Amino acid sequence: MTTTPMLEIRNLHARIEDREILKGVNLIVPKGEVHAIMGRNGSGKSTLSYVLAGREDYEVTEGEVLLDGVNILEMEPAERAVAGLFLAFQYPIEIPGVATMTFLKAALNAQRKGRGEAEISTPDFMRAVKTAGEKLNVDSDMLKRALNVGFSGGEKKRAEILQMALLAPKMCVLDETDSGLDIDALKVVSEGVNALRGPDRAMLVITHYQRLLDHIVPDVVHVFSDGRVVESGPKELALELEAKGYAGFDGEKAA
Amino acid sequence: MSAGPVLKLTEAETTLVAQLGARGAAAEAERLLGAGLPTRRVEAYHYTDLRQLLRSVPVLAEAGPATQGPLSIPGAVALSITNARVGPIPTLAQGLHGQKGQGGVLAQRDDVLVRLNSALAGEHLALEVKGAVTVPVVIDRRIEGAASHAAGAVKLFVADHASLTLIEVFSGSDAAHVGNHATAITLGKGANLTHITLNVMGPTATHFATNEYHLGAAAHLRTLVVQAGGALSRTQLFPTYEGEGATAAITGLNLVGDGQHVDLTMDALHAVPHTASKPLFKTIARGRSRAVVQGRLVVARNAQKTDAKLMAQGLMLSDEAEILTKPELEIYADDVVCGHGSTCGRLDEDHLFYLMSRGISKSVAETMLVRGFLAELIDPITDETVAALLHTLIDSWLER
Ligand SMILES: Nc1ncnc2c1ncn2[C@@H]1O[C@H](COP(=O)(O)OP(=O)(O)O)[C@@H](O)[C@H]1O
Ligand SMILES: [Mg+2]
Numbered sequence: 001m002t003t004t005p006m007l008e009i010r011n012l013h014a015r016i017e018d019r020e021i022l023k024g025v026n027l028i029v030p031k032g033e034v035h036a037i038m039g040r041n042g043s044g045k046s047t048l049s050y051v052l053a054g055r056e057d058y059e060v061t062e063g064e065v066l067l068d069g070v071n072i073l074e075m076e077p078a079e080r081a082v083a084g085l086f087l088a089f090q091y092p093i094e095i096p097g098v099a100t101m102t103f104l105k106a107a108l109n110a111q112r113k114g115r116g117e118a119e120i121s122t123p124d125f126m127r128a129v130k131t132a133g134e135k136l137n138v139d140s141d142m143l144k145r146a147l148n149v150g151f152s153g154g155e156k157k158r159a160e161i162l163q164m165a166l167l168a169p170k171m172c173v174l175d176e177t178d179s180g181l182d183i184d185a186l187k188v189v190s191e192g193v194n195a196l197r198g199p200d201r202a203m204l205v206i207t208h209y210q211r212l213l214d215h216i217v218p219d220v221v222h223v224f225s226d227g228r229v230v231e232s233g234p235k236e237l238a239l240e241l242e243a244k245g246y247a248g249f250d251g252e253k254a255a
Numbered sequence: 256m257s258a259g260p261v262l263k264l265t266e267a268e269t270t271l272v273a274q275l276g277a278r279g280a281a282a283e284a285e286r287l288l289g290a291g292l293p294t295r296r297v298e299a300y301h302y303t304d305l306r307q308l309l310r311s312v313p314v315l316a317e318a319g320p321a322t323q324g325p326l327s328i329p330g331a332v333a334l335s336i337t338n339a340r341v342g343p344i345p346t347l348a349q350g351l352h353g354q355k356g357q358g359g360v361l362a363q364r365d366d367v368l369v370r371l372n373s374a375l376a377g378e379h380l381a382l383e384v385k386g387a388v389t390v391p392v393v394i395d396r397r398i399e400g401a402a403s404h405a406a407g408a409v410k411l412f413v414a415d416h417a418s419l420t421l422i423e424v425f426s427g428s429d430a431a432h433v434g435n436h437a438t439a440i441t442l443g444k445g446a447n448l449t450h451i452t453l454n455v456m457g458p459t460a461t462h463f464a465t466n467e468y469h470l471g472a473a474a475h476l477r478t479l480v481v482q483a484g485g486a487l488s489r490t491q492l493f494p495t496y497e498g499e500g501a502t503a504a505i506t507g508l509n510l511v512g513d514g515q516h517v518d519l520t521m522d523a524l525h526a527v528p529h530t531a532s533k534p535l536f537k538t539i540a541r542g543r544s545r546a547v548v549q550g551r552l553v554v555a556r557n558a559q560k561t562d563a564k565l566m567a568q569g570l571m572l573s574d575e576a577e578i579l580t581k582p583e584l585e586i587y588a589d590d591v592v593c594g595h596g597s598t599c600g601r602l603d604e605d606h607l608f609y610l611m612s613r614g615i616s617k618s619v620a621e622t623m624l625v626r627g628f629l630a631e632l633i634d635p636i637t638d639e640t641v642a643a644l645l646h647t648l649i650d651s652w653l654e655r
Binding site: 053056082092095096098146167 | 604605606608609610611612613614615616617619620623624626627628629630631
């Protein structure tokens with residue numbers, strides 16, 4: 001029996017200004033699986049994540065993106081989130097003046113409203129944030145500050161995963177969630193991510209170090225180069241990549 | 256006498272000269288006859304050319320019945336000035352004393368709005384505060400009935416170590432009124448005042464207000480001037496730091512919409528050593544509109560250790576909006592920390608995208624960011640009912 005993949009990307013081309021960055025991405029992530037994308041800096045990984053999330057600066061010139069069978073390319077970023085897509089940013093944005101708790105509640109209720117569900121009550125919300133926060137070492141002091149403002153690199157990444165846990169998306173895209181984390185923080189974040197693995201959820205973990213994949217063990221590894229997937233294989237592919245370097249896969253010289 | 260060219264008076268000037276004459280202010284009438292209203296050649300009015308902008312002035316306001324303003328604050332002491340007449344003064348909270356006084360309240364100054372108010376304000380509301388008054392005092396300053404010209408005045412004395420929150424709400428019937436209001440405030444030693452003024456005049460009104468502040472030793476003042484109404488508005492803030500250790504957070508918010516010209520002008524004098532101020536003025540402009548923010552810091556020769564930083568921030572929500580900012584420092588002391596800065600821009604696309612990527616719709620995300628831009632002004636207002644009122648006012652402006 002075949003089931004609808006959680007994410008299916010077909011021949012995706014995208015450009016920014018006059019420069020083509022994505023040059024025909026093909027990728028399928030079935031439900032319940034965690035896939036990794038590895039590729040050198042500048043290969044277009046973040047671009048792929050932004051195009052999936054619907055950032056305006058990019059122009060999609062060809063291809064399709066299906067989320068649980070539904071084409072999302074015509075949707076606004078907010079609609080994609082309501083449909084179940086979540087992007088953990090490589091560089092989470094600092095927003096002065098917007099309190100973290102206010103933001104979390106607005107996001108959660110916007111998604112519930114978009115799905116025709118009732119607003120969450122304040123006690124339930126507080127409890128949900130507290131539970132998620134404890135697992136990720138996000139203390140109430142951090143939550144009292146403005147969104148991401150003055151957070152350390154590690155705090156920002158933990159806050160992203162906290163949002164992910166609260167919003168419970170179907171499809172999680174994690175862009176370089178390991179960057180800027182020391183080994184302890186990496187463990188905390190990985191445990192947080194692993195706790196969210198489940199049969200009705202899929203994940204796409206973007207990284208350019210093999211290290212993260214020791215903690216978040218993927219089902220499939222894709223090698224990304226110059227705007228497309230050039231090779232896919234089991235998790236051992238990550239080790240091979242580490243040993244041979246990207247040049248062994250894409251024939252380009254190391255950057 | 257020089258025989259220079261005789262000024263051809265505008266319609267507004269002609270009316271004002273007649274009104275001054277009728278009120279027995281011959282010298283002021285003579286002066287206006289000679290000089291006219293200030294034009295762009297007068298430095299302080301460079302971006303608000305009154306001669307051009309103030310087309311006509313309606314008749315002087317007749318006495319009208321005291322009426323309720325549009326904003327109410329539960330539990331507040333409610334006072335009123337309607338059509339420049341002081342309304343009935345109820346029994347006031349402990350520590351608060353109010354009475355009607357004659358004439359204007361502002362110190363002499365070479366400024367046309369000050370001179371006009373002083374000449375035309377027949378009476379004023381005089382308030383005195385002793386001790387800590389915990390309920391806010393609200394003065395509804397209304398112009399009722401057909402279009403008229405009203406010059407009302409308030410004088411407030413906050414005694415040594417006393418504290419108060421004063422809110423003045425400027426509103427009126429929907430007519431082309433010209434309000435030219437004055438508020439003169441003196442803070443004694445260690446006194447603490449929060450002074451909020453809200454301009455919610457109708458869309459065809461002209462609103463002028465002059466707030467004069469005298470700060471005694473170790474006094475602390477927080478102001479928030481919100482200008483949301485009127486076709487033409489200008490609020491002038493004249494704080495003088497007269498006692499050592501006086502500090503102030505002078506803040507202002509212009510909410511400027513299509514067709515409006517809104518001016519917020521501060522001219523501050525740090526007269527003695529060891530005083531500090533952080534003026535912060537924010538403007539949100541949309542539609543075809545013009546906002547003017549002027550700030551001048553004068554530091555006297557002996558006012559060493561003055562710590563003053565002026566900041567102006569603008570947020571443009573349309574291409575046709577214009578925000579003009581003019582900071583000026585005039586420093587005669589040598590051991591001071593003074594500066595100014597300004598920023599002006601649109602909502603940040605990265606901020607919007609981040610919020611939207613979490614499921615928040617574009618319009619809600621925009622509102623969150625605008626509120627975030629204003630948080631610095633509203634968050635320090637500790638009285639919850641007052642803060643709630645400000646949020647309501649801002650939200651209704653945003654939804655307009
Ligand atoms: N806003 C932009 N304008 C122009 N070029 C961009 C922009 N963003 C990214 N790029 C370019 O696109 C390429 C891919 O970048 P990115 O997707 O960030 O790669 P990765 O995440 O794999 O390091 C890089 O060459 C980068 O310089
Ligand atoms: Mg990247």
